[in-house]
C-alpha cells in the first residue's frame with residue numbers, strides 16, 4: 001500500500017521512529033527557523049539550504065469541513081480540515097469523527113495517527129488527525 005506523498009512527491013510524507021509518534025517529513029531553515037511540509041531544499045526567505053526536520057503530529061484545528069460528496073477514491077463522507085501543527089506549518093488532512101461524535105471545530109486539539117484511507121482499490125496510508133482533550137495532550 002502506498003503512503004501519502006509516494007505517488008505525488010516520490011517519497012512518503014510519513015516519518016516513523018521506533019518508540020515515537022509518527023511525524024511528517026518536513027524541513028527547517030537553520031537561519032530563520034521556517035518549517036515546511038513537504039521538505040524544501042532552500043529557504044523561501046533567503047538563500048540558505050534547509051535541513052530535514054520531523055514535524056510532530058500534535059496540533060490544533062484551524063478550520064474543518066464536512067466532505068458530504070466524497071471525491072473519487074473515497075466511498076463515504078468524511079471530515080477534513082486545516083491543522084495548525086505545534087511545530088509551525090498549517091497542514092490539510094482528514095479529521096476523524098465517529099458516528100455520534102460532535103463536529104470537529106476550530107480550537108480543538110488533535111494528534112496525528114497513520115491510517116489507511118480511501119476505497120479498497122485505491123487505499124493509501126495517510127495522516128489522520130484525532131481529537132484529544134487538553135488533559136491528554138502531551
Ligand SMILES: [Zn+2]
Pocket residue numbers: 029030031032033034043044045046048
Ligand atoms: Zn530561512
